[in-house]
């Protein structure tokens with residue numbers, strides 16, 4: 462059942478009024494709950510599910526993106542509160558229409574005592590082949606021909622506009638926006654990137670599985686998240702279809718002891734490829750057990766070399782791929 466926010470407010474105000482000397486009338490006249498007073502539930506997951514962009518999620522913090530003026534469709538048996546944009550509901554489907562300018566918005570879905578905070582990034586438009594950079598940030602060009610004709614390999618039409626201070630935005634319970642920026646042009650403000658919801662679901666599910674296995678970690682170290690085509694070519698990659706270019710790939714390791722390399726996951730007192738294998742095997746187990754929180758995609762294992770330690774590649778390309 463969806464309780465209209467105003468009724469919920471009046472009920473809450475009346476209950477509060479019992480405990481205070483405030484008159485019922487002034488309690489009813491108190492301001493409506495506004496998004497700035499809400500925050501996501503403190504647990505990683507809540508007792509209800511939303512569906513956004515085809516992804517079902519019960520994460521207390523989740524993120525999606527939309528073009529300026531575009532609609533975000535959120536299927537949820539919950540109230541929606543947002544200070545910005547234009548929200549309406551029909552038959553359990555909320556439509557949130559984005560403002561016409563790029564920026565970061567917060568939508569709160571509340572049910573009973575629980576709240577999901579959904580970040581919506583309104584993207585800065587990008588015309589592939591027409592633009593090489595945005596505000597001095599080199600993007601380069603995407604292959605206009607999508608791999609195998611698949612939609613999720615089409616050149617993006619916009620990027621998240623990461624202004625100074627946005628690095629610390631929590632985009633999933635254990636992940637921040639700044640963890641995923643491209644390594645090019647360090648310190649350049651603003652920067653532009655893509656972070657796809659399917660990847661966030663997978664990283665969060667894998668982190669929770671790692672914790673359950675007894676591997677301590679507050680997050681993964683994201684060695685490489687988003688890459689522009691410009692940067693991907695600059696580091697010597699010849700492929701034009703890397704999922705890093707599309708914001709749904711991350712090269713990760715657990716580094717809870719913060720020494721800059723993978724932790725000793727298999728307990729043999731060495732940091733080797735075997736530790737990446739252990740993390741990848743756990744990812745494969747999650748892939749088998751939890752299709753909701755593990756959208757189909759790639760799991761790759763990488764050994765250490767002269768410039769990096771062992772790591773695991775995770776992506777949400779839409780079909781299974783395994784290597785390494």
Ligand SMILES: [Ca+2]
Pocket residue numbers: 715716717718719720721722723724725
């Ligand atoms: Ca470590």
Ligand SMILES: [Ca+2]
Pocket residue numbers: 724725726727728729730731732733735736
């Ligand atoms: Ca080891």
